[in-house]
Amino acid sequence: MRLENRIAVVTGAGSGIGREIARAFAVEGATLAVTDINAASAKETVLELPGSGHQAFANDVSSGPSVVETFAAIDAAFGRVDILVNNAGVDHTPGDGREYMLEPGQVIVHMTDEGFTRMMEINVNGVFFCLREAVKLMQREGNAGAIVNMSSIAGLSAHGTLHYAAAKSAVLGITRAAARELGPCGIRVNAICPGVIDTPMTAGVPDAALKPLIGATPLGRTGKPDDIAMAAVYLASDESSFVTGQWLSPNGGLIMC
Numbered sequence: 001m002r003l004e005n006r007i008a009v010v011t012g013a014g015s016g017i018g019r020e021i022a023r024a025f026a027v028e029g030a031t032l033a034v035t036d037i038n039a040a041s042a043k044e045t046v047l048e049l050p051g052s053g054h055q056a057f058a059n060d061v062s063s064g065p066s067v068v069e070t071f072a073a074i075d076a077a078f079g080r081v082d083i084l085v086n087n088a089g090v091d092h093t094p095g096d097g098r099e100y101m102l103e104p105g106q107v108i109v110h111m112t113d114e115g116f117t118r119m120m121e122i123n124v125n126g127v128f129f130c131l132r133e134a135v136k137l138m139q140r141e142g143n144a145g146a147i148v149n150m151s152s153i154a155g156l157s158a159h160g161t162l163h164y165a166a167a168k169s170a171v172l173g174i175t176r177a178a179a180r181e182l183g184p185c186g187i188r189v190n191a192i193c194p195g196v197i198d199t200p201m202t203a204g205v206p207d208a209a210l211k212p213l214i215g216a217t218p219l220g221r222t223g224k225p226d227d228i229a230m231a232a233v234y235l236a237s238d239e240s241s242f243v244t245g246q247w248l249s250p251n252g253g254l255i256m257c
C-alpha cells in the first residue's frame with residue numbers, strides 16, 4: 001500500500017473530489033482527517049472509508065481561527081500530519097454575476113466586491129491557512145510531508161469566471177513559492193488542475209455551457225472524481241519523491257500545455 005501509516009488531512013472531503021481522494025487514500029493505507037465546512041457530510045465520508053481510525057472535523061477554510069483550531073484538534077487526535085490535500089473550494093459566490101454566464105460580457109460587470117472577495121477568502125486564503133498550519137506540524141515531526149493543492153484548468157487557461165480563474169491561478173503561485181521554500185525541509189508541494197469533473201459542483205452548470213466543453217475534449221467525456229483521486233495518490237506518495245512545484249492536469253485533453 002502506497003500511503004501506509006500516513007496521517008492525511010483532506011479539506012472539503014464531504015463531497016465530490018475530496019470524498020473520493022479520502023477514499024483512495026484510505027484504500028492505500030492512510031488514516032484520514034476528513035474536514036469540511038459541512039460537518040454532517042464529513043461524518044458521512046468517514047463512515048464510507050475502509051479501515052479504521054479516521055475522524056471528521058468541521059472546518060471553515062476561509063477563517064484563520066477556524067483553521068488553527070481544526071489543526072490543533074487534528075494534532076490532538078493523531079499527533080502529526082504527513083499529507084495535506086487543500087481541496088475545499090467553490091466555483092461561484094453570492095454576487096458574482098454567474099446568472100449572466102451565457103450572456104457575453106455581462107458576468108464581470110455584474111460581479112460585486114463581495115462576490116470577488118468571498119471567492120478569494122475560500123479558494124486562496126483557505127489554501128494558505130491550511131498549508132501554514134500543516135507545515136508547522138510537518139516541520140515539528142522531522143521535516144517531511146506532501147501537500148497537494150487543488151487548482152483547475154481555470155488556473156492554466158481561459159476557463160471559468162474571472163474570480164475563479166484568479167483564485168486558481170493564485171493556487172499555482174502558492175504551490176510554486178511553497179515548493180521552493182519548503183523543498184529543503186523535505187516537504188513537497190504540488191498542484192492538480194482538474195478539467196470538468198462530475199461532482200455536485202458541476203451539476204449546476206447549464207448544458208449549454210457544458211456540452212461545448214465535452215465536444216472539445218479529445219477523450220470525449222467529463223472526468224470522474226476517481227480520475228483526480230489517482231493523481232492525488234501519486235503526488236502524496238513516495239512515487240513522486242522527486243516531484244515538487246509542479247501541476248498535473250487530468251482533463252481528457254481539453255487543454256494541452
Ligand SMILES: NC(=O)c1ccc[n+]([C@@H]2O[C@H](COP(=O)([O-])OP(=O)(O)OC[C@H]3O[C@@H](n4cnc5c(N)ncnc54)[C@H](O)[C@@H]3O)[C@@H](O)[C@H]2O)c1
Pocket residue numbers: 011012013014015016017018035036037038041059060061062087088089090091122150151152153193194195196197198199200201202
Ligand atoms: N468539479 C470540477 O469540475 C472541478 C474542476 C476543477 C477544479 N475543481 C476543484 O476541485 C475542488 C473540489 O471540487 P468538487 O467538484 O469536489 O466540489 P464539491 O462542491 O462537490 O465539493 C467541495 C467541498 O468543499 C466544501 N467547502 C466549500 N466551502 C468550504 C469552506 N469555506 N471550508 C471548508 N470546506 C468548504 C463543500 O462543503 C464541499 O464538501 C474545488 O477546489 C474545485 O474548485 C473542481
